[in-house]
Amino acid sequence: QVQLVESGGGLVQAGGSLRLSCAASGRTFSRYAMGWFRQAPGKEREFVAAITWSDGTMHYADSVKGRFTISRDSAKKTVYLQMNSLKPEDTAVYYCTSGRLIRWPQFRDTEYGYWGQGTQVTVSS
Numbered sequence: 260q261v262q263l264v265e266s267g268g269g270l271v272q273a274g275g276s277l278r279l280s281c282a283a284s285g286r287t288f289s290r291y292a293m294g295w296f297r298q299a300p301g302k303e304r305e306f307v308a309a310i311t312w313s314d315g316t317m318h319y320a321d322s323v324k325g326r327f328t329i330s331r332d333s334a335k336k337t338v339y340l341q342m343n344s345l346k347p348e349d350t351a352v353y354y355c356t357s358g359r360l361i362r363w364p365q366f367r368d369t370e371y372g373y374w375g376q377g378t379q380v381t382v383s384s
Contacts, residue, residue, distance in 0.1 A: 261285045261373040263355045268378030271345055275382070279340040281355030281375060288312040292358055292365045293331060293338045297351035297380075306366040307353070308340060318364035323349075345382045352377040 267279040279295070294309035308319045308329040317329050328341040338355060358371035365371075 261357050263357060263373055263375035265353065265355045265375040265378040268353060268380045270381045270383065273345060273347055273382055273384050275345050276341070276343045277345065277380060279342070279353055279355075279378060279380075281338040281340075283336045283338065283355075283357060288336070288357065290360050292360045292363075292371070293329075294356045294358075294365070294371055295329065295338075295340045295353055296356060296368055297349075297353045298377075299348075299351040302351075304354070304368055306368070309365055310338065311360060311363070313360075316363065318366065320366070342380070345380075347382045347384045349380060350382050351380060353380050 262284045264282045271277050291312045292309050295307040296304050297307050298304040306320050310317050310329045326344045331338045354377045355375040356371040357373040
């Protein structure tokens with residue numbers, strides 16, 4: 260069993276920054292991928308970024324490439340999403356997720372088995 264707890268969401272003006280954290284517990288993660296997805300009101304959940312737990316290989320959605328950075332701290336079992344140059348269209352509930360590494364890049368939500376409760380990110384214009 261895996262537990263994921265997100266933190267760090269909030270309200271920020273366009274152009275600002277936020278850092279999301281996801282604390283993982285419950286098992287070892289050496290063969291796992293960790294990811295961030297988001298869901299805006301009235302829209303489907305979409306992939307944001309993913310990272311392999313073992314060697315930190317990263318993958319990003321085109322919409323966030325160059326603005327967001329995913330990273331992990333193995334000792335703390337924590338994954339981060341640094342979000343810079345935020346835009347109003349980044350407004351969404353952001354979810355941390357974890358799953359066995361099946362392929363790379365791993366960007367389908369069906370490929371992840373564990374999900375956090377979500378944290379709201381609101382970007383005002």
